[in-house]
Amino acid sequence: MPLAANTYLKVVGAPEITPAVSCEGVSVWMGENCILSRIHTSFPERGVTCLVGPSGAGKSTLLRSLNRINDDIDGYSLRGSIKIRDRDIREFTDITELRRKVGMVFQRPCVFPRSIAENVLFGVRGVKLSAAEKSELVEDSLRRAVLWDEVKTRLNQSAMSLSLGQQQRLCIARALAIKPEILLLDEPTASIDPTSGRAIEDLVLALGQDTCVIMVTHNIPQTKRIADHVLFLCDGKIMESGPANYMFSSKSDNQTRQYLGEEFCDC
């Protein structure tokens, strides 16, 4: 029997999980256009949730609403509530505090015209760190992002000299340096070569062991490889969500199976 979207945390056989993020009745408008409609779901403390669905479904809008990056868009409005643990994201008067809890990596690598090391440390500027602590953080973040070996001899060179795949891993290192509790990734492998893409998948899998990772992807084989949970969005609504093994099984909705099988939907 298909699961209603709001039963996401109540899947039979699933262990009790504390949500890191919960969305209750979230609807989003851009001016007059309703982009997301009554999103009711939650994302567990650990593990990788893949947001999938056709282009224009609202995946990026949902992801970007979670750390209030959409707030700056003219005409953007949100109804309902998004909570990080038990705290409504609107309660964060200091947006930097929210962004330190909820890190984000975009589809196109967004590096600054500064050195590799400065890029890694960008999110912690303003935090008092000794030179040794900074070096340690740079190394640790780059190692976790599987980039250290490629850049360790040129940390002071411009980040613009890196390949696209390396730049994307640098963006991930920058996100990791703030030690986020929740990591949002919007199609992080879409604009890079397959080898770097696999390195990022391995990293996402490792991060999911102790972090809440929410990742938009268009790539169904990738979803199969890395997702613990899958949320299928279409036309601004959650069609179905649940553990990956359920979503990829014959028990999921016809529309889910069609989308995950043929990457096509007529919902």
Ligand SMILES: Nc1ncnc2c1ncn2[C@@H]1O[C@H](COP(=O)(O)OP(=O)(O)O)[C@@H](O)[C@H]1O
């Ligand atoms: N800044 C914006 N202003 C107006 N409409 C937008 C804006 N951003 C996204 N949209 C619209 O919202 C819908 C969902 O977009 P998006 O969340 O980017 O979808 P997806 O990531 O699933 O491809 C699309 O119809 C898109 O045109």
Ligand SMILES: [Mg+2]
């Ligand atoms: Mg998108």
